[in-house]
Amino acid sequence: MRLLVTRPEADAGKLMAALAGNGHEAVLAPLMEIDFHDAAELPVRDWQAILVTSANGARALAARGEAAALKAVPVFAVGHASAEAARAAGFSHVRSADGDVEALADLVSAELSPDAGPLLHVAGSVTAGDLQVMLGVKGFEVVRAVLYEARPVRFLPDVAHAALEARDVDGVLLYSPRTARLFMTLVHEAGLDGALAGVEAFCLSGAVAADAAGRDGEGALFRRVHVAERPEQPALIELVNKTALAARDDLT
Known part of the structure; x- marks a missing residue:
């Protein structure tokens, strides 16, 4: 074909x-054309885990100098491609939900505790689904960092x-x-x-x-x-x- x-x-x-x-x-x-937001703020917290909903999110995070201090933080990725990008970027503990944003929220809820610390969601300017809402109702604190933009042609x-x-x-x-x-x-x-x-x-x-x-x-x-x-x-x-x-x- x-x-x-x-x-x-x-x-x-x-x-x-x-x-x-x-x-x-x-x-x-x-x-779509991908632009990394190199000057975007990346909050410094004692993150329980990093949530990645796209391969570009993983790449945008890896491009930041601050990423070196985060490589040991567990990463929960929405699917295979985003998990693979996180591993390629040097993150050592990566779990894939093998699905969509709802599947990622379910995986996080099953394996993490709201009391163990905040979650960093590395995202683009436009996302499918709202992890902050999905996980917020379960007691998690999710901080969204917009590190890239997918601009339509x-x-x-x-x-x-x-x-x-x-x-x-x-x-x-x-x-x-x-x-x-x-x-x-x-x-x-x-x-x-x-x-x-x-x-x-x-x-x-x-x-x-x-x-x-x-x-x-x-x-x-x-x-x-x-x-x-x-x-x-x-x-x-x-x-x-x-x-x-x-x-x-x-x-x-």
């Missing part, structure tokens, strides 16, 4: 390689525009509701709504799929909207592989 990868460039490398290794042609068309990337216009794309991978909404908006603004009729949408979660399908769930422009069995990259790649195999079987 020929697939549009909408992830930021820093996040797309392993995904592109994995898709190519499974026989797909991956076309990088990032919809203003126009559909040229490579995506050309592929859609030529009807030369089989699918698009969408990782977040925000990215799904942005993709649909940019496609519409480019006058390419009709080009999605032959495109499969591969979504990391049901929340992503809801935004890919449209506000009312009835105005889907894609050929089909698929949801990974688990909100993690390997499951999304597995979904792409199964869909491609099914398409080949239909042709034989």
Whole structure:
């Protein structure tokens, strides 16, 4: 399959390689640009744990000089990619919730105590879910440090525009509701709504799929909207592989 990868460039490398290794042609068309907030305040506290809800959060923290003093603090990551980024940054005690923000809140609640100290949530300027609320109702103190911003591109990337216009794309991978909404908006603004009729949408979660399908769930422009069995990259790649195999079987 020929697939549009909408992830930021820093996040797309392993995904592109994995898709190519499974026989797909991956076309990088990032919809977000990542800017680290180097001057943002990083509070100094006796942290019980660090909460990471994206790989970029882990990278933004690792880029700070203060991170050296935090490497022994346990890290609770939302999923595999963010956990891997934390380990690569030198954090020695990393646990993955292997899910979404709610799964992370559940893991933290099960393994930590509100009385053992505050939690540092390393985040972007826009987040999915509110850990402060989810954990606050259970008695945890969560301090959010905004260390990066994912800025949406203003126009559909040229490579995506050309592929859609030529009807030369089989699918698009969408990782977040925000990215799904942005993709649909940019496609519409480019006058390419009709080009999605032959495109499969591969979504990391049901929340992503809801935004890919449209506000009312009835105005889907894609050929089909698929949801990974688990909100993690390997499951999304597995979904792409199964869909491609099914398409080949239909042709034989």
